[in-house]
Amino acid sequence: MRKLYLIGIGAGNPEYITVQAIKALNKVDVFFFMDKGEAKQDLVTLRKEICEKYIENRSYRMVETADPVRDPTISDYTARVELWHRQRSLIYEEMIAKELEENQCGAFLVWGDPSLYDSTLRIIDQIIARGMLCFEFEIIPGITSIQALAARHKISLNGIGESIVITTGRQLATGLSGTADRIIVMLDGQCSFNSVLDEELDIFWGAYLGMDEEVLLSGKLSEIASRIEEVRKEKRQKNGWIMDTYLLAKPRTVPQAGSSTTDIA
Ligand SMILES: C[S@@+](CC[C@H](N)C(=O)[O-])C[C@H]1O[C@@H](n2cnc3c(N)ncnc32)[C@H](O)[C@@H]1O
Structure with a gap:
């Protein structure tokens, strides 16, 4: 039977890869990639570098296909993403049917970990539900951008016995994230921290975590929000893309930061 691996490769640094992931990489015959356009070519390149670095004495193939474009005429966000996932699942x-033989092993290299804001697992579930293709699959966990953020800022994510909320910039902007003491924000292209009215909050921000271009900034949100926005814009322009994640924390639960002042590397 065909076998598929969904391998979490960590969120940016080739050395975030686990021993379990390396063992799985070395069993794969065909790697499947989604081409997300020129601007995000760096992300595909990193996946290819990982294969070259960790696969020994084994021949494998790489199959790349273009990512379908989300339909901008569908105004409802969830409906738009659901349709996009359906299109991806058909592709x-x-x-898989065309490129993977019955006894072969294929893999998708998933950024960070497949459980966090990633559609690969949902797409695999849709293929299984359609029942046209038979395969077994296994997930290899990876280091998420959240773990990378905490490690690089030298902070814990939660206060003693407290909860944390993980959300998106979109949800934060609409105030749907509740009143947790600590909020992790991902997928924020709009600097939604500007919509947060609590002047006292601290922010621990990181872009390109684990990569050569990594930037870290931390401090009082009200004092450094505009600096983050400026740096974000500048880096995005320079590199053609940006991925950033941040923690918002109420001051009474301020994590023991490696540095309490703004720092940039
Ligand atoms: C589609 S989600 C994928 C998350 C991924 N599965 C993970 O485990 O981190 C993409 C978002 O993850 C965050 N992200 C991923 N890699 C990052 C990195 N190296 N530095 C900063 N943020 C990153 C950003 O918030 C980005 O918008």
């Missing part, structure tokens, strides 16, 4: 299904 994946065809690609």
Whole structure:
């Protein structure tokens, strides 16, 4: 039977990869990639570098396909993403059927970990539900951007016995994230921290975590929000893309930061 691996490769640094992931990489015959356009070519390149670095004495193939474009005419966000996932699942299904022989092993290299804001698992579930293609699959966990953020700022994510909320910039902007003491924000292209009215909050921000271009900034949100926005814009322009994640923390639960002042590296 065909076998598929969803391998979490960590969020940016080739050395975030686990021993379990390296063992899985060395069993794969065909790697499947989604081409997300020129601006995000760095992300595909990193996946290819990982294969070259960790796969020994084994021949493998790489199959790349273009990512379908989300339909901008669908105004409802969830409906738009659901349709996009359906389109992706049909493309994946065809690609697996065509490129992977019955006794072969294929893999998707998933940024960070497959459980966090990633559609690969949902897409695999859709293919299984359609019942046209038979395969077994296994997930290899990876280091998420949240763990990378905490490690690089030398902070714990939660206060003693407290909860943390993980959310998106979109949800934060609409005030849907509740009143947790600590909030992790991902997928924020709009600097939604500007919509947060609590002047006292601290922010621990990181972009390109684990990569050569990494930038870290931390301090009082009200004091450094505009600096983050400026740096974000500048880096995005320079590199053609940016991925950033941040923790918002109420001051009474301020994490023991490695540095309490703004720092940039
Ligand atoms: C589609 S989600 C993928 C998350 C990924 N599965 C993970 O485990 O981190 C993309 C978002 O993850 C965050 N992210 C991923 N890699 C990052 C990095 N190296 N530095 C900063 N943020 C990152 C950003 O918030 C970005 O918008």
